[in-house]
Amino acid sequence: MAGKDDDVKVLGVVVSPFAIRVRIALNIKGVSYEYVEEDIFNKSELLLTSNPVHKKVPVLIHGGKPISESLVIVQYVDEVWAAAPSVLPADPYDRAVARFWAAYVDNNMFPGMAGVLFAATEEERAAKAEETLAALAQLEKAFAECAGGKAFFGGDSIGYVDLALGSNLHWFEALRRLFGVALLDAGKTPLLAAWAKRFVEAEAAKGVVPDAGVAVELGKKLQARAAAASTAA
Numbered sequence: 345m346a347g348k349d350d351d352v353k354v355l356g357v358v359v360s361p362f363a364i365r366v367r368i369a370l371n372i373k374g375v376s377y378e379y380v381e382e383d384i385f386n387k388s389e390l391l392l393t394s395n396p397v398h399k400k401v402p403v404l405i406h407g408g409k410p411i412s413e414s415l416v417i418v419q420y421v422d423e424v425w426a427a428a429p430s431v432l433p434a435d436p437y438d439r440a441v442a443r444f445w446a447a448y449v450d451n452n453m454f455p456g457m458a459g460v461l462f463a464a465t466e467e468e469r470a471a472k473a474e475e476t477l478a479a480l481a482q483l484e485k486a487f488a489e490c491a492g493g494k495a496f497f498g499g500d501s502i503g504y505v506d507l508a509l510g511s512n513l514h515w516f517e518a519l520r521r522l523f524g525v526a527l528l529d530a531g532k533t534p535l536l537a538a539w540a541k542r543f544v545e546a547e548a549a550k551g552v553v554p555d556a557g558v559a560v561e562l563g564k565k566l567q568a569r570a571a572a573a574s575t576a577a
Contacts, residue, residue: 350407352377355391357384359559361454361511362414363402364552368507369418371548373428385565415446418507432504445486445497446508453479457512457527460519461563462570473525477532483509484533491535495542502546509536510543510553518559 352370354377356363370377382391382401394403394410403410404417406424411417422431433439456479459472490497490505497505516528530537544553 353405355380355382355403356401357382358554359562360401364511365414365507366402366404366417367552368548369421369431373421373425375425442504445505449508460525476527480533484536487535502548513540513544514554514556514559517556518563521560522563
């Protein structure tokens, strides 16, 4: 295994939720790393060779060895820099619960959110928004159970589920600006709305969670490309 003090590099895109969670995890651990911004429309040779299966960000390169898939990377970071504040709970059951809800974010919440951006019709967009709101309602309940009255899913500090969900917050605001779709609603999910403010204000998230305006601009480009591809087909 690479030494803990070997060079650490992250290949990412500034608005990618998956890259953001990795960067915040490293910040929590106090790990110094080099961040390399990738162009999703013109991927570098380093990215393509580091993640030849999916050819996507993020990739963590530690001591010259690449690791792909954001939640896998976060777990790796938590294990390698184990002496620093933990991201995953110490208790095996609590750890399993955290993994379940993090996977729920990626498998149930994220597809609906992405669907809002790429919807071909307003009817489809409304349906995807409802799908996302239903997932967030479940996460509201999960927060109440996992946090136990504390600030984060992970308790007093940002944990595994916080990273999974919090890395999407700028896209919630971007979709509101683009389409008027309010996904994180204090009236419907008050616990998550309050949690979101604490997350972006956390020291580890500062300088990593981007302004929603950056996501708006990329969202417009992605929409245009999807529309062009649909027309060409």
